Amino acid sequence: MGIAITETRSLDPSSHEQLYYQLYDILFQEITGGSLAVGDLVPSETRLVEQFGISRETARKAMRMLVDDGLIERRRGVGSVVVATRPKTALNWTSSALKLIDDPTTNAVGKVEKRILSSGVVLADSKASGALNLPLDTPLFRLDRVRCKGETPYYRETVCLEASYVPSAPEHDFSKESLRAYYKNVLHVSWTRATQIMRSTGADEETAAILHVEPGFPLLVITRVSFDANGIPREYGVWKYRSNLYYLEMSLVK
Numbered sequence: 001m002g003i004a005i006t007e008t009r010s011l012d013p014s015s016h017e018q019l020y021y022q023l024y025d026i027l028f029q030e031i032t033g034g035s036l037a038v039g040d041l042v043p044s045e046t047r048l049v050e051q052f053g054i055s056r057e058t059a060r061k062a063m064r065m066l067v068d069d070g071l072i073e074r075r076r077g078v079g080s081v082v083v084a085t086r087p088k089t090a091l092n093w094t095s096s097a098l099k100l101i102d103d104p105t106t107n108a109v110g111k112v113e114k115r116i117l118s119s120g121v122v123l124a125d126s127k128a129s130g131a132l133n134l135p136l137d138t139p140l141f142r143l144d145r146v147r148c149k150g151e152t153p154y155y156r157e158t159v160c161l162e163a164s165y166v167p168s169a170p171e172h173d174f175s176k177e178s179l180r181a182y183y184k185n186v187l188h189v190s191w192t193r194a195t196q197i198m199r200s201t202g203a204d205e206e207t208a209a210i211l212h213v214e215p216g217f218p219l220l221v222i223t224r225v226s227f228d229a230n231g232i233p234r235e236y237g238v239w240k241y242r243s244n245l246y247y248l249e250m251s252l253v254k
Helices: 019-032 045-052 056-068 126-132 179-187 205-211
Strands: 072-075 079-082 096-100 112-123 139-149 152-162 193-202 218-227 233-242 246-250
Touching (some): 019 056, 056 072, 112 152, 126 152, 126 218, 152 205
Antiparallel strands (some): 072 079, 112 139, 193 218
């Protein structure tokens, strides 16, 4: 088991984000995005210092945040090991989970990444205003992304939040930065519960073009509303998955 090398991305000293947070987000994305798997070693602090030209304290802070997330564990004589690909602060769906089909005929080759389709402030339509309990035409921050591996698109993700709740969101590049990490480390919030609906629907023309399928192609669609600690609906999201790449696994407990 060798040391996995993080993708080369430079840190921006002029950014409003601290260097340790920028480094943390690079590693967070690699772990949660699948580039690093459970059992893989992450680069040592010494290697991160050399690669990114940062201080040891900066590297240490970034690693400490990953430990606090429950993503890595430091083991004497071994190094920092990935122990989970989902942060312990994430909502746990214990009754069901969407999983990627393990089929060589559908496994694309290439880098896993999220590509921005659009990002910015829009006015709330009836669906978003109803989900977030806001008046029609309330300004919302809307993020529309597609997750790909190589040139193969896997799913489309559209997320809306009240613009005044996330005033700095338009400044962030969420093709590289984790939205979950932004919630936790910039907004300092986490969702305490969520309501979720799953259904099957045919792809509309726009989504079909984005996901490289024919219009009407069956998609697995998840609609979710996430609530903060005060029970206020904050995030409205719609995820559209290609049904030939994902399946639903459910656990029944007594």
